[in-house]
Amino acid sequence: MRLAIGCDIAGLPLKQVVYDHLLGRGIETVDFGVLPDQDIDYPDIGHAVAGQVAAGNFDRAILICGTGIGMAIVANKVPGIRAAVCHDPYSAERARKSNDAQVMALGARVVGPELAKTLTDIWLASEFEGGRSAPKVARINELDLERCR
Numbered sequence: 001m002r003l004a005i006g007c008d009i010a011g012l013p014l015k016q017v018v019y020d021h022l023l024g025r026g027i028e029t030v031d032f033g034v035l036p037d038q039d040i041d042y043p044d045i046g047h048a049v050a051g052q053v054a055a056g057n058f059d060r061a062i063l064i065c066g067t068g069i070g071m072a073i074v075a076n077k078v079p080g081i082r083a084a085v086c087h088d089p090y091s092a093e094r095a096r097k098s099n100d101a102q103v104m105a106l107g108a109r110v111v112g113p114e115l116a117k118t119l120t121d122i123w124l125a126s127e128f129e130g131g132r133s134a135p136k137v138a139r140i141n142e143l144d145l146e147r148c149r
Contacts, residue, residue, distance in 0.1 A: 001059045002030070002058045002059050003030070003059065003060055003061065004049045004053060004057075004058040004062075005019055005030070005064075006032035006033060006034070006049040006062075007034055007042075007065065008040070008042035008045060008065045008066075010066035010108055011063075011064030011065045011066065011071075012108075013108065014113065014116055017116060017117065027124070032049050032052075042070045043070070043074045045063070046063050047074050049061045049103075050063075050074070050075035050078040050083065053078075053081060053102050054080045054081050059102070060124075061102065061103045061104075062104050062105075062120065063083070063105045063106070064108055065105070065108070066107060066108060067110055068085040068106045068111075069085055069105070071083070072085045072105035079145075080141070082103070083102075083104070084103070084105065085107065086119050087111055087119075092104065092119040092120075093126045096123055097127070097128060097129045097133075099133065100128035104119070
């Protein structure tokens, strides 16, 4: 699995914790920043990272900002991307199993370091189940295609 990760300044400390955790698990991870001296807003990082996933360059991505909400909003603007804010184990699991979310957004002001590692592990271990959710995800994909026409 190839994973992309990115954050804004508010998410930088938590991003480093998650990034180190991923590397410790042997997961190939590319860090798209931000660096401490960069003045880049979350829309630019989130859009770039989600675009990399949509293009097939990465299997999934983790985006981190203050709440996770802004990153999820901007990632969901990229056609083909389903991003979910995850703040507890159940939301991390269901983001994958029910919604096939390729992007997990975390809030550094909401989620602590240990919980972030747990959410990452749960999200990575979960796969889309299909079933009753398959037609709903298919409809989301159709809406994306309609929007792109």
